[in-house]
Amino acid sequence: MKPQAASGKRQANPNAGTDRLQLEGATPPSCGLQPxxxxxxxxxxxxxxxxPYCDFNxxxxxxxxxxxxxxxxxxEDLEQDLRALEGLPARPLTSIFFGGGTPSLFSAAALDRFLQALNxxxxxxxxxxxTLEANPGTFEQAKFRDYRLAxxxxxxxxxxxxxxxxxxxxxxxHDDREALGAVDMARRAGFDNLNLDLMHGLPNQEHAQAMADLDQAMALAPEHLSWYQLTLEPNTxxxxxxxxxxxxxxxxxxxEAGLQRLAAGGYAQYEISAYARNGRRARHNLNYWQYGDFLGLGAGAHGKLTDANGKVQRYWKTRLPKDYLNPDKAYLAGSKTLDADExxxxxxxxxxxxxxGVPSAWYAERTGQSLEQIADTxxxxxxxxLLEPWHQQLRPTERGRLFLNDLLEMFL
Known part of the structure; x- marks a missing residue:
């Protein structure tokens, strides 16, 4: 990809609300932590x-x-976010995730132009x-090929x-034939790293039907499976x-049966609803769970950035597409620097x-706080x-994973 400059930039309206992220300690102190x-x-x-089940933007x-x-x-949204990183050590992007919505509604040319500008x-x-989220029924073979070329x-x-x-x-x-066809098209387009999203606990679903879905998914030999129970979320x-x-x-x-099938099929569970073949864990999602930083770009996107003192800022963007595209509106809808007790x-x-879990040392490295401050809890x-011995690794027990909400509530 050749770098390409943005076209048609808009100037955020300074009267429309906060339009720039402000990280404290943008100039690293002598004891500055590596972000x-x-x-x-x-x-x-x-x-x-x-x-009807979707609560995403x-x-x-x-x-x-x-x-x-x-x-x-x-x-333009990206350029505003990057101003908040000025003065911090440079970091390459380890992963990019196009989520939605249905990102595969966009042409490969549009996504390629953005990737060029980002690079x-x-x-x-x-x-x-x-990674690109794609739904069966929203693409054809040529589109898959062009995504790969991008x-x-x-x-x-x-x-x-x-x-x-x-x-x-x-x-x-989509129907079942389009689902199978999507995987076939992806493989023929050269994709050798696929995740399949699969739900269970569906309306009127029987045990055998859930197992049939899982067996069919594993028969397609994806490198990664996201297998999770349907939940009824507010505002759906x-x-x-x-x-x-x-x-x-x-x-x-x-x-219980699904976990046994997945393990027997070579899919190791590494997160509550994530299963991967050896070496195929989702790097982008791991970055979330390992408390990495991420730019949040696009309507309703959320981001997280850390300053040189370990102060963590969560932020979110204007939610409605019409507002996000409105030159009189700011991209940034709000932000919050987390307090020490949060x-x-x-x-x-x-x-x-x-x-x-994660190495215990990461807590201090990525929050700027000593783990001893929460040692009693x-x-x-x-x-x-609920928790394994914690001085080397912060890791839930099997019981802790089953009762994760109870475990987390101890730290509120």
């Missing part, structure tokens, strides 16, 4: 249809997408992982189920009009999702059988 790895999340907010569109205008906005402003790691090297395909009845209940626009159609979901004993049997929960909420969690 954690840096990634980028890019949100494409449009969908063909809003699924997605918006149905029946018109032509404003690709050029949106890419221009993403580039011009922030160097890419030599082994960078670039530098995208990992696909996350939203299958959810291979059962026609369940796909209809979930409001998906399913939340206001709940479907009939399987009983608790069925859900438990699905979970950091333990924020760090552990991510780290303890991992089966192996860590000891209590260990005594309750």
């Amino acid at each position: 954690p790895p840096l990634a980028a999340y890019v949100h494409i907010p449009w969908c063909v249809r809003k699924c 997605s918006h149905t569109t029946h018109d032509a997408l404003p690709e050029n205008e949106y890419v221009d906005a993403l580039i 011009q402003r922030v160097p890419f790691a030599d082994d960078i992982e670039i 530098g995208i090297n990992r696909l996350s395909i939203g299958i959810q189920s291979f059962n026609a009845e369940h796909l209809k209940a979930l409001g998906r626009i 159609v399913f939340y206001s009009r709940p479907p009939t979901l399987p009983e608790e004993d069925i859900l438990w049997s699905i979970q 950091l333990p929960f924020d760090f552990l909420m991510n780290a303890l999702r991992l089966v192996d 860590l000891n209590q969690a260990e005594a309750k059988g």
Whole structure:
């Protein structure tokens, strides 16, 4: 990819609210901490249809997408975020994730233009992982090939189920044949790193149906599987009009049998709902859970940045696409620098999702706080059988993973 400058830049309106991130301690002090790895999340907010279970920032569109205008906005948004990193040690991007919405509604040319602009402003790691979320029914073979040529090297395909009845209940626009075809097209386009998104505990789903979905997914031999239970989230159609979901004993049997099948198939669980073949863990998601930094670009995107003193800032962007594209509106909707008493929960909420946890030393390195400050609570969690001995590794026990909310509440 050749670097390319942005076109049609807009100037953020200084009267429209905060339009620039401010990191404290932008000039590293003598005792400055090295900031954690840096990634980028890019949100494409449009969908063909809003699924009844979805609580992500997605918006149905029946018109032509404003690709050029949106890419221009993403580039200007990026430039504003990068000003907050001035004075900090330079970091290459270790991963980029295009999420949504349905990013595969965008053309490869549009995504390529953004990647060129991003690479011009922030160097890419030599082994960078670039993931695109793609839904069956939104692309064809040539589009997959062009995504690969643009530098995208990992696909996350939203299958959810291979059962026609369940796909209809979930409001998906594809059928089982399109799901299988999507994987075939991805392979023929040269993608050798695929994640399949699969849900269980679906409306009226029986144990055997959930296992059939999982068996079909593993038969396609993806490098990674995201396998998780459907939950009813606020502000969704399913939340206001709940479907009939399987009983608790069925859900438990699905979970137990599924874990056995995945392990036997060579998919090791490394996070609550993430399973990978050897060497194929999702680098971008690992960066979240290991408390790395990430730029949040696009309508409704969230980001996290750390200053040289370990102060952590969470921030989020204007949510509605029409506002994000409005030259009179600011990209940045809000931000918050975490207080010292908020950091333990924020760090552990991510780290303890991992089966192996994280090295204990990372807590001080990535928060600027001593782990001894929360030693009493860590000891209590260990005594309750929720946490492994913690001086070398912050790692939940099997019981701790089952009762993760109880474990995390101890740090509130």
